[in-house]
Amino acid sequence: MKAAWLWSMAVAVAAGAAAEEGSMQGFPFVLPKQKPDMPLSEAMERLYTDYRAPRPEDNELFTQFKYTELKGFDYHDGDGTITRRDPSKVIFAKGKYYVWYTHRNTPTPPKGPQKCSDTIPSTDWDLCDIWYATSNDGFTWEEQGVAVPRPPKPNVGWRSVCTSDILVWKGKYYLYYQGFMEASGKRGDYCPVTASWADSPDGPWTPCNKVVIPNGPEGAWDQYTIHDPYPLVYNGRIYLYYKADADGAPNLVRMQGLAIADDPLGPFEKHPLNPVINSGHETTLFPFEDGIAALVIHDGTEHYTVQFAKDGVNFSIASIVDLMPRAAGPFIPDAFVDAKGRRGITWGISHFTNATTWEHNHSILARFDCDLSLDVDDPVLKRTGTYHRPDVYYRQGLTGEQRKRIGEENQRFKAAQKR
Amino acid sequence: MKAAWLWSMAVAVAAGAAAEEGSMQGFPFVLPKQKPDMPLSEAMERLYTDYRAPRPEDNELFTQFKYTELKGFDYHDGDGTITRRDPSKVIFAKGKYYVWYTHRNTPTPPKGPQKCSDTIPSTDWDLCDIWYATSNDGFTWEEQGVAVPRPPKPNVGWRSVCTSDILVWKGKYYLYYQGFMEASGKRGDYCPVTASWADSPDGPWTPCNKVVIPNGPEGAWDQYTIHDPYPLVYNGRIYLYYKADADGAPNLVRMQGLAIADDPLGPFEKHPLNPVINSGHETTLFPFEDGIAALVIHDGTEHYTVQFAKDGVNFSIASIVDLMPRAAGPFIPDAFVDAKGRRGITWGISHFTNATTWEHNHSILARFDCDLSLDVDDPVLKRTGTYHRPDVYYRQGLTGEQRKRIGEENQRFKAAQKR
Numbered sequence: 001m002k003a004a005w006l007w008s009m010a011v012a013v014a015a016g017a018a019a020e021e022g023s024m025q026g027f028p029f030v031l032p033k034q035k036p037d038m039p040l041s042e043a044m045e046r047l048y049t050d051y052r053a054p055r056p057e058d059n060e061l062f063t064q065f066k067y068t069e070l071k072g073f074d075y076h077d078g079d080g081t082i083t084r085r086d087p088s089k090v091i092f093a094k095g096k097y098y099v100w101y102t103h104r105n106t107p108t109p110p111k112g113p114q115k116c117s118d119t120i121p122s123t124d125w126d127l128c129d130i131w132y133a134t135s136n137d138g139f140t141w142e143e144q145g146v147a148v149p150r151p152p153k154p155n156v157g158w159r160s161v162c163t164s165d166i167l168v169w170k171g172k173y174y175l176y177y178q179g180f181m182e183a184s185g186k187r188g189d190y191c192p193v194t195a196s197w198a199d200s201p202d203g204p205w206t207p208c209n210k211v212v213i214p215n216g217p218e219g220a221w222d223q224y225t226i227h228d229p230y231p232l233v234y235n236g237r238i239y240l241y242y243k244a245d246a247d248g249a250p251n252l253v254r255m256q257g258l259a260i261a262d263d264p265l266g267p268f269e270k271h272p273l274n275p276v277i278n279s280g281h282e283t284t285l286f287p288f289e290d291g292i293a294a295l296v297i298h299d300g301t302e303h304y305t306v307q308f309a310k311d312g313v314n315f316s317i318a319s320i321v322d323l324m325p326r327a328a329g330p331f332i333p334d335a336f337v338d339a340k341g342r343r344g345i346t347w348g349i350s351h352f353t354n355a356t357t358w359e360h361n362h363s364i365l366a367r368f369d370c371d372l373s374l375d376v377d378d379p380v381l382k383r384t385g386t387y388h389r390p391d392v393y394y395r396q397g398l399t400g401e402q403r404k405r406i407g408e409e410n411q412r413f414k415a416a417q418k419r
Numbered sequence: 420m421k422a423a424w425l426w427s428m429a430v431a432v433a434a435g436a437a438a439e440e441g442s443m444q445g446f447p448f449v450l451p452k453q454k455p456d457m458p459l460s461e462a463m464e465r466l467y468t469d470y471r472a473p474r475p476e477d478n479e480l481f482t483q484f485k486y487t488e489l490k491g492f493d494y495h496d497g498d499g500t501i502t503r504r505d506p507s508k509v510i511f512a513k514g515k516y517y518v519w520y521t522h523r524n525t526p527t528p529p530k531g532p533q534k535c536s537d538t539i540p541s542t543d544w545d546l547c548d549i550w551y552a553t554s555n556d557g558f559t560w561e562e563q564g565v566a567v568p569r570p571p572k573p574n575v576g577w578r579s580v581c582t583s584d585i586l587v588w589k590g591k592y593y594l595y596y597q598g599f600m601e602a603s604g605k606r607g608d609y610c611p612v613t614a615s616w617a618d619s620p621d622g623p624w625t626p627c628n629k630v631v632i633p634n635g636p637e638g639a640w641d642q643y644t645i646h647d648p649y650p651l652v653y654n655g656r657i658y659l660y661y662k663a664d665a666d667g668a669p670n671l672v673r674m675q676g677l678a679i680a681d682d683p684l685g686p687f688e689k690h691p692l693n694p695v696i697n698s699g700h701e702t703t704l705f706p707f708e709d710g711i712a713a714l715v716i717h718d719g720t721e722h723y724t725v726q727f728a729k730d731g732v733n734f735s736i737a738s739i740v741d742l743m744p745r746a747a748g749p750f751i752p753d754a755f756v757d758a759k760g761r762r763g764i765t766w767g768i769s770h771f772t773n774a775t776t777w778e779h780n781h782s783i784l785a786r787f788d789c790d791l792s793l794d795v796d797d798p799v800l801k802r803t804g805t806y807h808r809p810d811v812y813y814r815q816g817l818t819g820e821q822r823k824r825i826g827e828e829n830q831r832f833k834a835a836q837k838r
Contacts, residue, residue, distance in 0.1 A: 026639040027694060029665050031672045041692040042733035044674075047720060054697075056720050057669060066821070067812040092836065137829055220445040246448050250476060250798060253450045273460040275446060278473075281804075298804045301466060301475050304723060304739050314461035320723050322741055323807075323815060333832070347825070352809040364809065369817055369825065376828070379669060380818065385700075385717045388742075390771040390783065392811050393486035396742060398788055399799065402485070406766070406788065409795070410556055413752070417511065 031055060052318060057382045060344065061293060061306045061318035063370040064381045065325055070349075070365055072133070072141040080109025080360035083124050084131070086163040086228075086282065087349040087365055088175070090331035093168075093201045096134040099329060099349050100147055100175060101365060102162040103131035109361050113185035122183035124353065124361055125162040130177055132201075138331070138347060139367060148175055148196045148205050155209050156194040159183060163282075165329070167231040167238065167264055168336040173198045174264040175205060176212065176229040176240070189245070193229045195265060212266050213242060213259055221246040221275060222257055228327075230283045233336045234292060234312050237262055241283045241294075244275070254299040256283050258313065276313050279303050282327035286372075287334060287342035293372065297324045306372065322386055325350030325368040344373035450474060471737060476801045479763065480712060480725045480737035482789040483800045484744055489768075489784055491552070491560040499528025499779035502543050503550070505582040505647075505701065506748035506768040506784055507594070512587075512620045515553040518748060518768050519566055519594060520784060521581040522550035528780050532604035541602040543772065543780055544581040549596055551620075557750065557766060558786060567594055567615045567624050574628050575613040578602060582701075584748070586650040586657065586683055587755040592617045593683040594624060595631065595648040595659070608664065612648045614684060631685050632661060632678050640665040640694060641676055647746075649702045652755045653711060653731050656681055660702045660713075663694070673718040675702050677732065695732050698722050701746035705791075706753060706761035712791065716743045725791065741805050744769030744787040763792035 027044070028036065035048035047054040056062040076082045088100040106121045116122035130148040133141040150161055157179025164177035175198075178191040193213040196205035213229060216222035222244035231240045238261045247253040255275035259268035277283070279300025286293055291310040296302055304322060309315040330348030347369045355364045371381035398406070446463070447455065454467035466473040475481040495501045507519040525540045535541035549567035552560040569580055576598025583596035594617075597610040612632040615624040632648060635641035641663035650659045657680045666672040674694035678687035696702070698719025705712055710729040715721055723741060726734040749767030766788045774783045790800035817825070 025636045026641070026689070026691075029638055029640050029642055030668075031666045039692060041695045042728075042735060043697040043721070043726075044692075044694060046735075047697045051720055054720070055670075055672065059720070062720070064815070065812075066815055066817045067809075068817060069813060092832075095833070095836070137826065217444045219448055221448050222445070223448055247450050249449075251474075251802065253474065270445070272445075273458060273463075275463060276460045278462040278466045300803060301470055301473070301478070301481070302462070302739065303803050304741060307462075309461075316461060316465075320721065320739055322723060323812060346828070352812065354806070355809055366809065366812065369821070378821065378824070380821065383670065384719060384722050386815065387773070388811070389814070390486075390774055390785065392807070393484075393742060393771065393785065394488060395808070396483070396485055396805065398485045398487060402788070402797065402799065405797070407556065409765070413511075414514070417514070 033058075050317070056319070056384050057379065059319055059382075060374055061288070061308060061372060062382060063306075063319075063321060063372050064383065064386065065321070065323050066369045066381070067325075068139060068367040068369070070141055070367055071139060072135075073143065073365060075355075075362065075364060078356040078360055078362065080356070080362045081106055083128070083362040084365045085124065085351040085353065085363035086327050087329035087351060088165045089329045089335060090138070090348055091166055091168060091201065091335070092331070092333070096136060097138055097331065098132060098134050098166075098201045099141070099365075100130055100132045100164045100166060101349075101351075102128045102164065103146070104128045104362070109359065113183055116183045116185075122185045124363055126160050126180070126184045128160045128162045130161055130164045130175060144202070147203055148177065148207065151207055151209065154181070155179075155207070156181070156192060156211060160191075161194075162191075163228055165228075165230050167233075169233070169238065169264050171199075172264075173201050174231070176231060178227060178229070189225055189227065191225075191227070193226050193242070197264065208265050210265075213240065213268050216244070216270070221253075221255065222270075228282045230285055231264075232285060232287060232292065233338050234287060236338050238264060238268075239292070239312055240268060241276075241285055243281065243283055252299075254279070254281055256280055256294070271313060273313055276309070277302075277307065277315050279305075284325070284328040284330060284348075286330055286332045286345050288344050288372075289342060289374075290340050293318065293344070295324055295328060297326060326353070327351045328368060343375050346370060346373045346376050452477075469736070475738070475803050476798065478738055478801075479793055480707070480727060480791060481801060482725075482738075482740060482791050483802065483805065484740070484742050485788045485800070486744075487558060487786040487788070489560055489786055490558060491554075492562065492784060494774075494781065494783060497775040497779055497781065499775070499781045500525055502547070502781040503784045504543065504770040504772065504782035505746050506770060507583050507585045508748045508754060509557070509750035509767055510585055510587060510620065510754070511750070511752070515555060516557055516750065517551060517553050517585075517620045518560070518784075519549055519551045519583045519585060520768075520770075521547045521583065522565070523547045523781070528778065532602055535602045535604075541604045543782055545579050545599065545603045547579045547581045549580055549583045549594060563621070566622055567596065567626065570626055570628065573600070574598075574626070575600065575611060575630060579610075580613075581610075582647055584647075584649050586652075588652070588657065588683050590618075591683075592620050593650070595650060597646060597648070608644055608646065610644075610646070612645050612661070616683065627684050629684075632659065632687050635663070635689070640672075640674065641689075647701045649704055650683075651704060651706060651711065652757050653706060655757050657683060657687075658711070658731055659687060660695075660704055662700065662702055671718075673698070673700055675699055675713070690732060692732055695728070696721075696726065696734050698724075703744070703747040703749060703767075705749055705751045705764050707763050707791075708761060708793075709759050712737065712763070714743055714747060716745060716747075744789075745772070746770050747787060762794050765789060765792045765795050
């Protein structure tokens with residue numbers, strides 16, 4: 001207590017002294033809220049020009065992420081025969097929360113493109129249907145069963161439908177999802193985006209049986225893949241973001257594009273400045289104030305960032321975060337309300353892939369909580385410095401090959417020192 | 420095999436098509452190495468202007484970090500009576516690797532500022548001495564015992580000496596460290612930087628018995644604290660970086676400053692543009708090419724970044740990384756060689772605090788490996804997308820208070836929907 005008192009006295013005294021004596025004393029002890037009028041290093045300059053606030057605590061687009069196991073989902077003891085993954089956004093309708101997701105229930109776990117069959121899945125997202133669940137509190141869910149099953153051959157998605165997301169538009173519900181016409185993995189992941197619509201979130205769902213977002217032209221970054229369709233309402237139009245897998249040498253380059261339409265079933269016009277996000281994997285976006293915010297996870301140079309675009313197109317880094325939710329479907333109270341000053345998000349559903357072992361490969365849904373909302377102020381979620389136990393680091397260990405290389409480099413280095 | 424062949428064919432065809440048809444087809448499938456001459460979104464523009472390379476694989480300042488348990492250190496079954504933390508840089512001398520660190524061996528774990536005594540520590544870094552160890556391979560270490568003990572009262576550091584780092588200058592060895600004159604925690608962490616020198620890394624060490632880096636003037640950001648001194652040789656002078664804890668409402672603001680000298684024992688002149696790094700905690704820096712690179716960990720808006728300053732002063736973000744080593748002391752082969760074109764780092768020693776339980780509070784040393792070197796190219800360390808098991812996320816759970824708040828917000832939201 002005494003220490004705390006002395007400290008707060010010291011802060012008060014220092015603040016007074018800094019105010020009185022100005023920049024002659026160097027950068028002030030109390031971090032100014034506005035950029036001080038004095039020469040600054042590039043890093044200090046940036047703190048005031050590149051971020052919404054110079055402190056993470058005051059940055060509405062900075063947060064920690066917290067995770068909670070969901071109740072209500074059975075995974076057959078995690079043996080890999082049941083998967084739930086790629087949750088849609090969460091919506092509130094008929095007094096409940098709704099989420100849609102990729103659901104697989106197969107005789108075995110995935111066996112790869114060589115060993116799959118009409119009933120044995122190739123990948124975790126092969127031989128799937130779109131299922132849904134409802135909840136009163138977001139923690140305990142009741143599975144309602146299938147929303148959109150695989151259609152009969154040769155319709156789009158006869159082999160698998162997956163990675164759904166939801167749009168509410170003029171009183172109707174639209175599910176966008178990817179449709180496979182062969183087992184995933186045989187030739188990359190070609191699976192065009194199609195859609196179904198319904199008058200109620202409980203269905204019945206009517207498939208449009210066509211490709212809604214076409215692949216890009218030959219030679220373009222999105223020529224082979226349009227993944228993870230993610231619709232929002234912005235400026236009175238449908239803004240649908242998607243991922244494409246480009247390049248491949250040595251690794252795929254994952255970036256995000258934007259397609260815009262006035263009707264949920266298209267035509268969608270791709271933005272001429274695509275890609276609009278240079279990194280990321282499963283795209284999570286939400287309207288924020290008068291723009292669009294994005295969780296850029298996992299892949300690329302700007303992974304682990306929250307980004308923001310005042311125009312929904314030109315994104316910049318708003319904060320750097322860690323332990324981000326994967327394939328997150330947030331609850332966005334104003335996702336489809338075309339208003340200014342939208343409020344952000346505080347929770348949603350994400351997934352963990354390979355939840356047990358690779359032999360029993362399957363994914364599970366989980367809840368994440370955060371403070372990316374103008375309506376909530378949770379100081380615990382605004383602190384930096386996530387603490388992990390040592391085992392979390394040790395699990396990211398060197399491979400045998402790396403140990404060998406390092407040993408050889410050590411020998412070479414020591415031999416060179418002797419010369 | 421077939422899939423891989425088809426894919427590589429597709430990549431080749433696409434690259435040809437893109438080259439022929441140019442920007443009419445949209446952004447090309449193969450990510451151009453140079454900025455293409457076409458309209459770009461801000462994110463794509465940034466990929467070519469703000470980073471060393473548009474892909475993480477090609478960015479010499481991007482890396483994953485891998486961790487290995489060290490052999491050779493005993494922690495008395497992790498009961499909190501022995502701590503090793505805040506490793507110095509690793510140097511190579513007399514055919515071996517050397518590391519110095521804060522060492523505590525006390526009858527009990529830390530008991531806090533109210534319950535500490537002449538023999539019972541307040542914090543994990545109270546009642547400590549500077550010890551050292553040597554190694555042939557960087558994985559197995561032999562502890563050599565004390566290098567710099569606490570001096571007798573009233574010399575600087577009589578209560579505790581800790582957080583050492585090493586400088587080699589004109590054939591002599593200099594250890595910089597913090598010296599406590601009262602138990603840590605009684606009034607924040609006031610502990611000025613002092614130093615000892617020796618002709619050999621094995622000592623004996625002669626204390627200079629003075630404050631080498633003075634605190635800033637009243638009202639300045641570094642008026643109360645100069646922590647984690649970190650000397651390098653740059654432009655023929657001694658560049659010593661340090662952390663100060665500013666502000667405190669609501670949280671401390673941790674930033675990094677620079678002090679420059681021509682003699683290891685000073686006088687050190689603080690840079691007029693301080694702070695030079697706007698975030699971070701224990702400062703890890705290394706010469707890289709013709710500038711200085713920094714690992715900015717844990718605290719502040721630009722945590723989780725590798726940064727670079729061509730002039731050692733004006734740092735910008737070079738990459739965003741995760742699971743960074745804490746208080747890392749890297750092996751920098753050319754740390755004290757005043758040459759251009761320095762090569763970077765591949766490994767070092769870092770610490771984990773609170774390694775078992777809070778009741779047995781102590782820290783342990785560990786090894787980290789990375790590829791932040793021009794001499795190594797390890798593709799595994801250049802991949803993005805660190806995978807964690809679900810339990811790593813679930814351990815970052817909501818508090819009871821947060822669950823309560825979330826439940827109440829849910830009730831309020833649902834009630835508002837009914838109106």
